[in-house]
Amino acid sequence: xxxxxxxxxxxxxxxxxxxxxxxxxxxxxxxxxxxxxxxxxxxxxxxxxxxxxxxxxxxxxxxxxxxxxxxxxxxxxxxxxxxxxxxxxxxxxxxxxxxxxxxxxxxxxxxxxxxxxxxxxxxxxxxxxxxxxxxxxxxxxxxxxxxxxxxxxxxxxxxxxxxxxxxxxxxxxxxxxxxxxxxxxxxxxxxxxxxxxxxxxxxxxxxxxxxxxxxxxxxxxxxxxxxxxxxxxxxxxxxxxxxxxxxxxxxxxxxxxxxxxxxxxxxxxxxxxxxxxxxxxxxxxxxxxxxxxxxxxxxxxxxxxxxxxxxxxxxxxxxxxxxxxxxxxxxxxxxxxxxxxxxxxxxxxxxxxxxxxxxxxxxxx
Amino acid sequence: xxxxxxxxxxxxxxxxxxxxxxxxxxxxxxxxxxxxxxxxxxxxxxxxxxxxxxxxxxxxxxxxxxxxxxxxxxxxxxxxxxxxxxxxxxxxxxxxxxxxxxxxxxxxxxxxxxxxxxxxxxxxxxxxxxxxxxxxxxxxxxxxxxxxxxxxxxxxxxxxxxxxxxxxxxxxxxxxxxxxxxxxxxxxxxxxxxxxxxxxxxxxxxxxxxxxxxxxxxxxxxxxxxxxxxxxxxxxxxxxxxxxxxxxxxxxxxxxxxxxxxxxxxxxxxxxxxxxxxxxxxxxxxxxxxxxxxxxxxxxxxxxxxxxxxxxxxxxxxxxxxxxxxxxxxxxxxxxxxxxxxxxxxxxxxxxxxxxxxxxxxxxxxxxxxxxxxxxxxxxxxxxxxxxxxxxxxxxxxxxxxxxxxxxxxxxxxxxxxxxxxxxxxxxxxxxxxxxxxxxxxxxxxxxxxxxxxxxxxxxxxxxxxxxxxxxxxxxxxxxxxxxxxxxxxxxxxxxxxxxxxxxxxxxxxxx
Numbered sequence: 001x002x003x004x005x006x007x008x009x010x011x012x013x014x015x016x017x018x019x020x021x022x023x024x025x026x027x028x029x030x031x032x033x034x035x036x037x038x039x040x041x042x043x044x045x046x047x048x049x050x051x052x053x054x055x056x057x058x059x060x061x062x063x064x065x066x067x068x069x070x071x072x073x074x075x076x077x078x079x080x081x082x083x084x085x086x087x088x089x090x091x092x093x094x095x096x097x098x099x100x101x102x103x104x105x106x107x108x109x110x111x112x113x114x115x116x117x118x119x120x121x122x123x124x125x126x127x128x129x130x131x132x133x134x135x136x137x138x139x140x141x142x143x144x145x146x147x148x149x150x151x152x153x154x155x156x157x158x159x160x161x162x163x164x165x166x167x168x169x170x171x172x173x174x175x176x177x178x179x180x181x182x183x184x185x186x187x188x189x190x191x192x193x194x195x196x197x198x199x200x201x202x203x204x205x206x207x208x209x210x211x212x213x214x215x216x217x218x219x220x221x222x223x224x225x226x227x228x229x230x231x232x233x234x235x236x237x238x239x240x241x242x243x244x245x246x247x248x249x250x251x252x253x254x255x256x257x258x259x260x261x262x263x264x265x266x267x268x269x270x271x272x273x274x275x276x277x278x279x280x281x282x283x284x285x286x287x288x289x290x291x292x293x294x295x296x297x298x299x300x301x302x303x304x305x306x307x308x309x310x311x312x313x314x315x316x317x318x319x320x321x322x323x324x325x326x327x328x329x330x331x332x333x334x335x336x337x338x339x340x341x342x343x344x345x346x347x348x349x350x351x352x353x354x355x356x357x358x359x360x361x362x363x364x365x
Numbered sequence: 366x367x368x369x370x371x372x373x374x375x376x377x378x379x380x381x382x383x384x385x386x387x388x389x390x391x392x393x394x395x396x397x398x399x400x401x402x403x404x405x406x407x408x409x410x411x412x413x414x415x416x417x418x419x420x421x422x423x424x425x426x427x428x429x430x431x432x433x434x435x436x437x438x439x440x441x442x443x444x445x446x447x448x449x450x451x452x453x454x455x456x457x458x459x460x461x462x463x464x465x466x467x468x469x470x471x472x473x474x475x476x477x478x479x480x481x482x483x484x485x486x487x488x489x490x491x492x493x494x495x496x497x498x499x500x501x502x503x504x505x506x507x508x509x510x511x512x513x514x515x516x517x518x519x520x521x522x523x524x525x526x527x528x529x530x531x532x533x534x535x536x537x538x539x540x541x542x543x544x545x546x547x548x549x550x551x552x553x554x555x556x557x558x559x560x561x562x563x564x565x566x567x568x569x570x571x572x573x574x575x576x577x578x579x580x581x582x583x584x585x586x587x588x589x590x591x592x593x594x595x596x597x598x599x600x601x602x603x604x605x606x607x608x609x610x611x612x613x614x615x616x617x618x619x620x621x622x623x624x625x626x627x628x629x630x631x632x633x634x635x636x637x638x639x640x641x642x643x644x645x646x647x648x649x650x651x652x653x654x655x656x657x658x659x660x661x662x663x664x665x666x667x668x669x670x671x672x673x674x675x676x677x678x679x680x681x682x683x684x685x686x687x688x689x690x691x692x693x694x695x696x697x698x699x700x701x702x703x704x705x706x707x708x709x710x711x712x713x714x715x716x717x718x719x720x721x722x723x724x725x726x727x728x729x730x731x732x733x734x735x736x737x738x739x740x741x742x743x744x745x746x747x748x749x750x751x752x753x754x755x756x757x758x759x760x761x762x763x764x765x766x767x768x769x770x771x772x773x774x775x776x777x778x779x780x781x782x783x784x785x786x787x788x789x790x791x792x793x794x795x796x797x798x799x800x801x802x803x804x805x806x807x808x809x810x811x812x813x814x815x816x817x818x819x820x821x822x823x824x825x826x827x828x829x830x831x832x833x834x835x836x837x838x839x840x841x842x843x844x845x846x847x848x849x850x851x852x853x854x855x856x857x858x859x860x861x862x863x864x865x866x867x868x869x870x871x872x873x874x875x876x877x
Contacts, residue, residue, distance in 0.1 A: 258459040
């Protein structure tokens with residue numbers, strides 16, 4: 001059932017929730033977490049749909065925070081909270097409250113959300129779009145154990161990845177990272193099949209897809225070998241090629257669903273690697289609420305240290321330290337470049353050089 | 366830089382990386398009796414569901430062995446149908462394409478040497494084509510009398526020989542014998558060919574989430590364990606009821622009966638998990654040690670006539686359908702003394718449980734299909750409320766619902782709103798489906814994966830099987846010599862004798 005509340009307060013919403021629950025006759029609450037979705041009107045529908053699907057696996061109270069844009073100065077001085085309370089069949093397996101914030105209250109969303117959190121249960125905040133630069137210090141993010149961003153939806157995904165690395169706080173996670181779990185799991189399984197030493201890796205995928213960078217950084221971090229990121233038409237990630245001392249291992253997915261795993265000396269095998277829906281990603285994200293150290297480690301490896309060109313970087317010991325912003329900008333340019341690989345190579349090397357200085361700085365911190 | 370785990374280890378694997386699922390290593394599964402019901406309804410769908418969840422290695426192979434004249438494609442088509450009909454997860458073409466590459470069928474009977482040579486050839490071919498690395502599990506979904514033949518054939522054709530760095534495992538289904546002697550013989554046959562730690566006995570109850578949750582409930586929490594003993598517990602009831610009759614299984618069931626079919630394995634395993642002490646760790650050895658200890662401490666009451674009841678369902682109405690009695694079922698001797706209902710009372714001789722009876726019951730054609738464990742607590746030693754206030758208050762209870770509607774219920778007294786003091790039982794409920802995933806993995810998924818991973822936590826061991834028979838054998842012998850099964854109407858909760866058995870102790874069965 002649905003209860004509409006106009007110009008309301010958190011305590012009235014709480015009353016409506018109790019009233020709704022009584023009305024449908026299920027006073028027992030088995031909800032395991034509160035999911036706060038911070039979004040705009042445009043993305044609210046899709047995000048809520050994904051959350052409702054995920055709630056079949058993780059029954060939760062879903063709070064959708066929609067900040068409305070005020071178009072006139074008069075609107076801005078007025079502040080109003082509207083709420084739509086959904087319980088029962090309308091709300092997946094939990095409860096949903098859609099909150100629309102107008103005017104000044106939009107800047108104080110945490111005051112509305114705080115009283116509506118489930119007692120004791122963990123809180124997850126998810127920004128499908130427009131995630132704050134420092135999620136842990138965002139007023140809403142500060143309420144949560146887990147903060148889910150999605151760099152895939154950013155205007156400049158790779159630059160955003162670097163920003164995420166700078167502000168990483170345990171509990172942060174990103175859907176671009178979630179998207180590559182099947183790839184990571186298949187690559188790990190491939191290395192289970194052969195005993196070998198990996199020497200170099202190439203990760204190929206479409207442009208503006210931060211998952212490719214994250215996968216590349218994870219591989220570089222774990223394997224300690226040079227990793228090259230190259231571009232293709234997609235969809236999504238298309239291939240990972242690992243050069244090893246016993247031959248090549250290639251995981252190639254051209255069509256976005258069925259991949260081929262080729263290991264030197266063994267026949268090719270088809271493996272299922274379907275691109276997953278947002279609901280599945282959110283469900284995976286909610287499965288574990290402890291800090292994801294592997295993500296942190298991969299993220300902090302740094303985008304700029306991908307595509308190393310070993311001899312050149314070694315020959316340039318004296319690079320003057322520059323501001324971190326500059327590094328990010330160059331690195332972003334490097335991957336953004338639509339030019340063929342050969343042309344893109346120059347700025348990449350440049351970035352690699354500067355990366356070293358960032359790394360030294362980070363170590364000094 | 367992330368530290369690498371030892372040389373030779375896979376650098377992409379990291380225990381801290383908990384998103385990566387436990388994927389089985391390169392391996393294959395050979396199913397004997399692949400045309401059977403179990404295989405079609407449970408095993409094949411479980412293999413598909415595992416693949417769909419990305420838990421099987423690339424190149425996983427499935428080999429079917431049966432008498433039927435099938436080609437590989439016929440077998441694949443059969444699996445396809447079984448998966449479409451019974452799999453838990455939605456059918457996805459790309460997952461199917463991955464699986465189908467490793468599907469093979471070997472036609473033959475169990476005494477056919479050529480067929481086993483062909484099986485060996487198939488396995489060698491798969492090692493090359495699919496990279497299974499010589500790792501194969503043999504699932505014996507065959508009638509008990511065929512066990513020795515198949516096991517011997519595997520030995521004769523060198524299929525059970527593990528070369529270095531690879532494994533061969535045997536998976537066997539109940540019944541593990543029909544008494545202690547036959548169980549020991551069976552174990553001898555199997556262990557002659559497969560090492561004890563490579564033999565996996567499937568008790569699908571142990572693969573159920575709720576059963577594994579018993580361990581979590583008891584040992585991960587503080588609020589239950591302090592009262593989990595004779596000072597607070599009055600008695601424990603373990604019930605497994607089925608609403609169906611024997612169906613077409615007359616040949617298997619007659620002469621076996623409910624006690625051998627259910628109590629010896631499922632119920633005694635559940636009892637062991639409920640009653641055992643805390644294991645030192647959650648590994649297979651520590652768990653088995655505790656279960657063995659508690660099963661070894663089980664004592665039968667002196668007078669088996671008063672502490673056990675067996676019954677046979679008589680004609681009646683079951684859930685709106687007319688049901689025939691056991692003796693009228695097709696293929697059953699009208700003089701059969703086989704039990705379709707069994708209730709027994711056991712005691713555990715240790716400090717924790719001395720004097721606390723465990724009532725175990727199982728039966729066919731009972732009220733509804735349900736499996737649950739109820740821990741019934743003693744009444745409060747003193748009540749400040751007067752008698753009329755607590756008239757409707759029963760004993761506190763914790764009920765673990767194993768199936769269906771998996772969950773845990775706590776029953777306790779609460780004041781009825783109003784001006785007078787009146788206390789009545791209320792339930793506090795935890796439902797798995799409500800707090801966790803809508804469809805938790807099927808027991809067989811978990812168990813097959815564990816076999817491939819070589820994780821034997823959830824499989825009963827030889828000693829446990831033999832101890833269980835030691836508990837049941839005297840009861841079966843007593844039943845053979847004395848009396849005959851009581852008749853109960855189909856669709857009820859068993860014979861009146863069972864109710865009387867509890868009444869004598871001043872207790873009553875819970876209606877599940």
